[in-house]
Amino acid sequence: MSYVEFISNVHNSTKRDYIKRVTDHDKAAVAEVACQFGKDYWDGERHMGYGGYRYDGRWGPVAEAMVQHYKLKEDAKILDVGVGKGFLLYEFTQILPKATVCGIDISTYAIENAKEEVRPFLQVGNANKLPFADQEFDFVVSINTLHNLYLPDLWKAFQEIERVGKNQAKQVIVEAYRNEREKVNLMYWQLTCRAFHTPEEWEWLMQQTGYKGDHSFIYFE
Numbered sequence: 001m002s003y004v005e006f007i008s009n010v011h012n013s014t015k016r017d018y019i020k021r022v023t024d025h026d027k028a029a030v031a032e033v034a035c036q037f038g039k040d041y042w043d044g045e046r047h048m049g050y051g052g053y054r055y056d057g058r059w060g061p062v063a064e065a066m067v068q069h070y071k072l073k074e075d076a077k078i079l080d081v082g083v084g085k086g087f088l089l090y091e092f093t094q095i096l097p098k099a100t101v102c103g104i105d106i107s108t109y110a111i112e113n114a115k116e117e118v119r120p121f122l123q124v125g126n127a128n129k130l131p132f133a134d135q136e137f138d139f140v141v142s143i144n145t146l147h148n149l150y151l152p153d154l155w156k157a158f159q160e161i162e163r164v165g166k167n168q169a170k171q172v173i174v175e176a177y178r179n180e181r182e183k184v185n186l187m188y189w190q191l192t193c194r195a196f197h198t199p200e201e202w203e204w205l206m207q208q209t210g211y212k213g214d215h216s217f218i219y220f221e
Contacts, residue, residue: 002214004215004216006069007062018189021188037192038107038109041107041192075100078101079104079141081142082105083103083114085114088141106126137165139169144173162213168213176199202215
C-alpha cells in the first residue's frame with residue numbers, strides 16, 4: 001500500500017469560498033438534496049453540488065499518469081468505482097482504445113447523463129457489493145466516492161475493491177484533514193461526506209480491511 005498522488009492539480013484548480021458555503025443557504029437542507037445524487041447535485045446551482053458537471057478534458061492528464069504509473073496494457077480491463085458521468089473512463093479509452101472499461105455509481109442520474117461514448121459500459125450499483133468476479137480487473141480506481149459511505153459500507157467497499165482488482169494496481173482517493181483548519185473547511189464545503197478521517201485513520205482502515213492498493217488524499221486547505 002503506497003501513497004501515489006494523481007489529482008492535486010485538478011482539485012486545486014477550483015476556487016472555494018468556505019464561509020459563503022454555509023452562510024448563503026441552509027446547508028443542512030442543501031445536503032439532504034445533494035445526498036440523493038440527482039440532477040440538483042450534478043447539474044443544479046453551484047451550492048447544490050457541482051453546479052454543472054460537464055466534460056472539459058481535465059481528466060485526460062490524470063488518466064495518462066495512471067496508465068503510465070501502473071503500466072497498463074493496451075487491452076487492460078479498467079473499473080471506476082463511483083464513475084459519475086464517466087469522464088475519466090472516457091479518457092482511458094482515448095489512451096487505450098483496446099481497453100475494456102466498466103463503471104459503477106450509486107447515481108441513476110449520473111449514469112443516464114454520462115458521456116455518450118462510455119455510457120453503455122456503466123451501471124447503477126453500490127461500492128459495498130461490486131457485481132464482478134474476483135481479480136477481474138487490471139486496474140481499479142475510485143475518486144471522491146468512498147468517503148460518502150458510513151463505516152459498515154465503507155469497510156465492505158475497501159474489501160470489494162481489493163477483491164475485484166489484481167495485485168496493487170488500485171487507486172482510492174478520498175477526502176481527509178491534517179489539522180483543525182482543514183477539518184473545518186472540509187465540514188463547511190462537503191455536502192455528501194459521511195467519513196471524516198485523518199490520513200492516519202484512513203490508512204489504518206485500509207490496513208484493517210485488507211486493502212493493499214494505492215491511495216491519496218484530498219485536502220481543503
